[in-house]
Amino acid sequence: MTIAAAPTSLERLAALDPAFAQLAGATAKFVRAIPELTGREKTFLCVTADVCQGSLGLAFTAHVRAGLAAGVSTSDIRELLRFVSYDCGYPAATAGVERITELETELGLPRPEVELLAAELVSTGPDAAPSPLPDAVRARLSELDPHFAAYFDLQSRMRTGHGPGTLTERERGLVSMSVDVHYQTLADTFRIHVGRAQRGGATAEDVRAALRFLAQFGVTRAWHAWEALNAMD
Incomplete structure (x- = not known):
């Protein structure tokens, strides 16, 4: 007895609206061909877009499945969600954690084991680890509000790990x-994040490739991001 393969996300979309599936399929094929980004980076950019825009249905499932096919584990995606939560907001990231947990069950994948952070990384008291924020950034935050600066200290401490399984500086x-593009925060934070990618080894063309890839998540958002990026040159 032959068991039929489960329909792909695009096939499920075609059952809802075949013409729309054509649009989505052609778009995905075009941007997936961008050569400067790795399959892992494309997965991370897609999942981040899903969380920022609250698109945790067929799109999220398709992006996770594509990531799994490219060797990206659900542990990697969970690490991404932990990292991006302070930029997109914890409630939005919580929804992503809920959905990836559901997908692990649906796909028969084990729940990854998680190593908790050291106490000094989650502390805000005298036993807290030093802030990893650059002095210039921390000074600007302190000018805005001391409590906000302390909040940034905490968020940055909790994301200092660069051990096995964590995101690279480029990633x-x-x-x-990409969070800046989705939320249109295209001034200082966008400039800082472009600099972070470049410190991690991304070339100017790699950064531009990321913007090309992000056009699929809103062309007008990408348009404004292009204007901001080109103004940095």
């Missing part, structure tokens, strides 16, 4: 850039 920069 962190590209993902943070």
Whole structure:
């Protein structure tokens, strides 16, 4: 007895609206061909877009499945959600954690084991680890509000790990850039995040490739991001 394969996300979309599936399929094929980004980076950019825009249905499922096919584990995606939560907001990231947990069950994948952070990384008291924020950035935050600066200290401490299984500096920069594009925060933070990606080894053309890829998540958002990026040159 032959068991039929489960329909793909695009096939499920075609059952809802075949003409729309044509639009989505042609768009995905075009941007997926961008050569400067790795399959892992494309997955991270897609999942970040899903969380920022609250698109946790067929699109999220398709992006996670594409990531799994490219060797990206659900542990990697969970690490991404932990990282991006302070930029997109914890409630939005919580919805992503809920959905990836549901998908692990649906796909028969084990729940990844998680190593908790050291106490000094989650502390805000005298036993807290030093802030990893650059002095210039921390000074600007302190001028805005001391409590806000302390909040940034905490968020930055909790994301200092660069051990096995964590995002690279380049990946962190590209993902943070993408949050700026989705939320149109295209001034200082966008400039800082572009710099982070470049410190991680991204070339100017790699950064531009990320913006090309992000056009699929809103062309007018990407348009404004292009204007901001080109103004930096």
